[in-house]
Amino acid sequence: MPYRPTALTRKNAQDKRAGLRRAARGLVAAGGFRAATVAAIAAECGVSVGSVYSHFDSRDGLLADVFRGAAGHEIDVVRAAVAAAGPRATDRLGALVDTFSGRALRGRRMAWALLFEPVSPVVEAERLAYRRSYTELLAGIVGDGLATGEFLPQDAGLAASAVLGAVSEALIGWLRPDRDEPTAEVADGIRAFCFRALGAHPEEGP
Numbered sequence: 001m002p003y004r005p006t007a008l009t010r011k012n013a014q015d016k017r018a019g020l021r022r023a024a025r026g027l028v029a030a031g032g033f034r035a036a037t038v039a040a041i042a043a044e045c046g047v048s049v050g051s052v053y054s055h056f057d058s059r060d061g062l063l064a065d066v067f068r069g070a071a072g073h074e075i076d077v078v079r080a081a082v083a084a085a086g087p088r089a090t091d092r093l094g095a096l097v098d099t100f101s102g103r104a105l106r107g108r109r110m111a112w113a114l115l116f117e118p119v120s121p122v123v124e125a126e127r128l129a130y131r132r133s134y135t136e137l138l139a140g141i142v143g144d145g146l147a148t149g150e151f152l153p154q155d156a157g158l159a160a161s162a163v164l165g166a167v168s169e170a171l172i173g174w175l176r177p178d179r180d181e182p183t184a185e186v187a188d189g190i191r192a193f194c195f196r197a198l199g200a201h202p203e204e205g206p
Contacts, residue, residue, distance in 0.1 A: 060122040089145030152199025
């Protein structure tokens with residue numbers, strides 16, 4: 001008679017997968033993706049290496065899952081901040097830049113892993129989707145600002161990509177694990193640059 005999983009065995013399997021994800025995410029937050037080896041994940045959960053592979057086909061698959069979960073949480077937080085900022089495009093732009101930069105600077109190890117750490121092609125595909133989500137959110141804000149005259153005339157998609165690239169490049173030096181703690185002026189400077197780059201009128205700026 002063929003084996004049929006019961007509701008209890010399915011739940012046990014789901015719980016074990018969730019535990020492996022948590023362990024992997026904790027290792028990534030502490031030491032980056034390179035620290036999340038299968039052996040380390042197994043040790044964190046008190047299971048064998050083989051047990052990890054019984055729940056995930058590969059290390060890359062598990063780390064892509066971790067990336068997707070962590071990145072999804074970050075974009076959800078940013079979207080919520082943008083939605084709460086009100087209807088003006090300048091206010092929503094400020095909320096996006098402040099939330100993105102602030103969270104990155106407060107959680108530098110995880111931000112470095114999500115944005116810049118060299119990863120496998122499987123995880124890199126998740127990173128591209130992550131960046132695309134931010135670009136689309138920012139393009140919507142820029143498009144609204146163009147319609148209301150809050151920003152100077154320009155291509156919304158191109159401007160969104162350029163601003164996101166500028167924010168990321170400005171952050172890269174400050175997110176290095178061996179760098180001193182950033183000051184408040186870093187986030188303020190990034191914000192001011194983004195407003196100037198989009199041509200926000202002074203009275204509508206931060």
